[in-house]
Amino acid sequence: MTVSKNSGNLVEHLLAGDRRAAARLITMVENETDDHHEIMRRIYPNTGHAMILGVTGAAGVGKSSLTDHVIGKLREQGKTVGVVLVDPSSPFTGGAFLGDRIRLQRHARDEGVFIRSMASRGYLGGLSRATYDVIRIIEAMGRDVIIVETLGAGQDEIDVIHIAQTCLLVVTPGMGDDIQAMKAGLMEVAHIVVLNKADLEGTDTCLRHLQATMDVARFDEGAWVPRIVATVSVASKREHIQGLDELMAAIAEHQEYLHKNEAIDRVKFQRIEQELGLIFKDALQKLVLKGLKGTGKKKKYIQKIMEGKSDPYSVVEEVMKTYILSREERQT
């Protein structure tokens, strides 16, 4: 399938930095239009150069407010920014989280900031193929920095590690036991731990805990040791946030580390690996669904299982044999 003239033009406009073209292409990719694959093929070679920053953490720790300030600093440095806000698809948290996004609206009129909110609606949770595509599209606009913000609740915050070059984990002193709990995983995922709301009670204890965790952990020689940065972001004083300069310095330092050690290539490799996996699964699923669609067979299979005459493992084996076979199998 070739790209239609219309979407071909859109891609050209996208590459020239056009926001409206970006918004339209994102919608097309989310809706999986017919030329979706062709669009992505044209976009891909124009990506891979942005700095990608991940921001994750539990609800209520102040991720959006922090992101807002980081955007401000990046803009001061003359950098263009793209932001992807990933909301969980869960009906339990959906609404409130979207509400948070309003805080980022002060950048809404800034042409240098492109914000897109999307649901993490992977078939089984986690970031969807669409999320990965959207990040590529925003990169192709020529943005210098892409911020991917996810709610630290499940698979999302692990997936964001596969995309982000530098990953911030935002915590608050109030989390107490939770911080103890995350110790084990902390080192693996966060390059920078941001202790936000560091004016709350328990800040000192929390900082000590975090520091002790770092001290106990063993790092390979030359490995990145996660930085801890304390910040105080006051909602009423938008201009002011304590610790922001330290945070920006830590981000710059980690980026420098990545590029000096060619670790950046490993991160880029992982990102593509993740994308490949998701696109594969989409393709395979479609192949099977195409075979089953409209035949009413699925219902019959399920009824047979309910009656105790079959089981899912036998059904899957049968369907695989019917609709899919490997080249290997064909040659025999």
Next chain:
Amino acid sequence: MTVSKNSGNLVEHLLAGDRRAAARLITMVENETDDHHEIMRRIYPNTGHAMILGVTGAAGVGKSSLTDHVIGKLREQGKTVGVVLVDPSSPFTGGAFLGDRIRLQRHARDEGVFIRSMASRGYLGGLSRATYDVIRIIEAMGRDVIIVETLGAGQDEIDVIHIAQTCLLVVTPGMGDDIQAMKAGLMEVAHIVVLNKADLEGTDTCLRHLQATMDVARFDEGAWVPRIVATVSVASKREHIQGLDELMAAIAEHQEYLHKNEAIDRVKFQRIEQELGLIFKDALQKLVLKGLKGTGKKKKYIQKIMEGKSDPYSVVEEVMKTYILSREERQT
């Protein structure tokens, strides 16, 4: 592949209610031993008769404590119980949650209670195929009731709805805005909303909010209208929990509703549908991995993409053509 003599014996012991056989089979299924599919095929026809109760809600709302009391009541009624505690695989929450499980230990010496804790380690989050298998195994032991407890954080609590016949959503008054946020999804997922810790400040407001939500919602004639039950569970007074009888009554009422309206068949249908999907995905993934394994091709593909000479969509198309083809294609 046929089931080995050893696992064949284990299945026989399982069907006789043997706990050790259950534990061993669960481990085998989690580890995907060679005869895993055969084991599940033998187990399947012996399942589908238990009452399945889902318990979900955010961290800290007191799910485990509530589950503990519900188990106690079920045992008083002479029912045998199986419990599956699903912990998120996320490194951020892992530890603390497992700690909660200790509360259920008072049932550890009761032969009538079989408890299994497992990680939700679906490839993309959400409940894994293994979780579904484990529930079937515990059913095959002949347990009257299976309780599936998940942390309401992401896809897990949505998935539990597909398994559970009666689903409890546990909330606390302190959640304030969060409850507002979950309003939209509330009706879809919870059959019974348990307002736990109903001695805390804000209980009345919270109850009013919940009730107002129910009043505003439109239900089809004859449809189940979610019940709201307030409970106060005091950790120090293990024997006593206010509202427990009302909760048990609501559960019984919902079960009666399901069986009277044959809605139970729809729930059982959905469960199998979900299982089929997961087993499919596993099978497809293995097929592709088998094709790529050890050839070093994946690495080469990724490098080509990194160099801007290809893109994931083109790679997937190529691999699909090389390793997999549909019957349709073969016939042409």
